[in-house]
Amino acid sequence: MPKITYIEHNGKEHVVEAEAGISVMEAAVKNMVPGIDADCGGACACATCHVYVDPAWSGKVGKPEAMEESMLDFAHEPKENSRLSCQITVKKELDGLVVRLPEFQG
């Protein structure tokens, strides 16, 4: 199964094995990674599963669609590499993916 590393704002790392087909948000919730609230459960409605994709992975992860992009616009400290983790699907090409979490969601 693809491995994903989540790095909390304080630097704490969580490496989880994620099933292909679920989202990067779901893999975090399933493995109790703190810092991803995902209030809407993955409906791209709340922007509380914001992550920064490690620049080395930006190409493979891809860019957000228009709806997600405008949600990100209003997330806490959006950056060029911001994504909503509910909109990234785990697949074997993403084995080794590294994402960093913002200081808070909201």
Added chain:
Amino acid sequence: MRKKSALTALTRAARFGNEPPMTKRAIIIGAGQAGAQAAQSLRQAGFDGEIVMFGEETEPPYQRPPLSKAYLQGELEKERLYLRPSAFYEQHKIDLRCGAPVARIDRAAKTVATKVGETLAYDKLLIATGAPPRRLTCQGADLKGVHYLRTTADSDALRPLLSAGGRIVIVGAGYIGLEVAASARKAGLEVTVLEMADRVLARVAGKEISAFYEKLHRDHGVDLRLGAALDHFEGTRLVEAAVLKSGEKIACNAVLVGVGAAPSTALAEAADLRIANGVWTDEHAQTSDPDIYAAGDCASHPSQIYERRLRLESVPNAIEQAKVAGANMAGGSAVYDAAPWFWSDQYDVKLQTVGVSEGADETVLRGDTAARKFSVWYLQRGRLLAVDAVNDPGAFAVAKRLVGKSADAKSLADPVTDLKSLVS
């Protein structure tokens, strides 16, 4: 209230000072979104006593919104609905008891009795019993094929009908009715929606939004009947037709009733707790009994933003109110006064709402309804009450920060105004 109960506890401790300290126990009635959140928030606030959570259903706490959408359409396995993995309950020592309905709360003895006859004492209790669907009582309402939607079991029962062909009659054009209508059309079913009011989403949205969704559904082939009152259903064992008050008969193979939900207050009422359109709570999510809290769809709370009591049926409300309840059950004094928000996905259109528009004296439309990206801003005496944003998450995000504050209708109506400038 809280002070008084702390004093009582102190007195009790002083009186029985020689006894070893008892482990405290928090009991949560209801294993839904609010129950699960409250358990987590209790632990986050440092509560180290026992937590026992009773759920009526056999599933662990799960998300309900997909039940009318992705899950109903068979695009999501059940496990993906679960809010937390089972390891979460083990790690946080949350004794989750599914399929264990509660029969009674005894406030004098501070105990809860389950339907199978177990009695368990609590120090703090949370009522998070939700709001089950209102049921019809008309002739034929008990026929097979007449469905409601609240639980995974309900969605599981409805799913095969979507692929069975024929026609489904949907009673009520609220969120549930319209979301199921969209799912059913996607599955290729013929759909008739009956709505008593003269517009859809009448209870929750303004006229512009209603008109947009009426066209959206009709464009997708839904036979939408406004001002149409159901009289009864016909059928021998299975439902075969819906008969309107006008006498018209609509043949169908299935019916979905979405005519609102009623807060589940039976336990609270029997325990003589204060009721006010749901279980009454103050701004601390505390009921009229200082050791008992309530959160989620079953509870009403005082809203400072709206200067009245609100009872909300929404996931964000359940989460935020349960955070407050959990923190306060652990000894905190958190206050709940968040602006409510909602979302609804129908076809490829996303509606995001913040606030409650009821009572608005002015509405402003921004954007282009024909382009299917616009927002409706509801004001009352120059203050922003609510915003409905259709495929416009930017407007939604700005509105979330502005709701309750004063807003200028003229600058909102001006397409040149950059919404971002309103919040910076």
